[in-house]
Amino acid sequence: xxxxxxxxxxxxxxxxxxxxxxxxxxxxxxxxxxxxxxxxxxxxxxxxxxxxxxxxxxxxxxxxxxxxxxxxxxxxxxxxxxxxxxxxxxxxxxxxxxxxxxxxxxxxxxxxxxxxxxxxxxxxxxxxxxxxxxxxxxxxxxxxxxxxxxxxxxxxxxxxxxxxxxxxxxxxxxxxxxxxxxxxxxx
Numbered sequence: 156x157x158x159x160x161x162x163x164x165x166x167x168x169x170x171x172x173x174x175x176x177x178x179x180x181x182x183x184x185x186x187x188x189x190x191x192x193x194x195x196x197x198x199x200x201x202x203x204x205x206x207x208x209x210x211x212x213x214x215x216x217x218x219x220x221x222x223x224x225x226x227x228x229x230x231x232x233x234x235x236x237x238x239x240x241x242x243x244x245x246x247x248x249x250x251x252x253x254x255x256x257x258x259x260x261x262x263x264x265x266x267x268x269x270x271x272x273x274x275x276x277x278x279x280x281x282x283x284x285x286x287x288x289x290x291x292x293x294x295x296x297x298x299x300x301x302x303x304x305x306x307x308x309x310x311x312x313x314x315x316x317x318x319x320x321x322x323x324x325x326x327x328x329x330x331x332x333x334x335x336x337x338x339x340x341x342x
Contacts, residue, residue, distance in 0.1 A: 160258035186211065222244050262332070
């Protein structure tokens with residue numbers, strides 16, 4: 156069993172590909188009795204994955220490191236699910252460190268500024284040797300195309316080593332993500 160962090164939006168969308176991805180990830184976590192690590196927001200994709208996990212498998216563990224600025228959401232989750240391991244960090248950086256500490260794999264799906272901040276923090280801390288957790292970027296419907304293009308420009312211009320591509324893995328579908336997760340689970 157793995158502790159799977161999923162960075163994602165705390166907002167809803169009408170894009171069915173994004174919604175299906177969140178549901179598929181929730182089913183993967185629940186069916187494998189994995190632990191779901193997330194930001195603790197019970198709305199958006201975070202909430203969608205949480206609800207799938209809880210509905211499908213009440214025995215899955217939930218870890219929700221939140222941050223002081225959004226403590227009301229963590230309190231709401233703790234009241235809704237007393238079995239969840241909720242915590243509130245004083246700073247965003249402390250929260251990101253708790254996420255890494257409490258996870259075996261770090262998945263990044265569609266999200267906003269917070270998701271991008273978490274992604275780059277995880278990439279940079281891995282480059283610095285602070286952890287060796289797999290980082291999986293799920294590029295559904297080309298959501299991360301511009302970001303990945305910017306990273307390519309950074310490599311081409313020589314502002315980062317080409318070897319940095321090995322710090323993360325890009326998956327373009329849930330099927331590709333599942334293959335990567337299964338590899339990690341079977342190590």
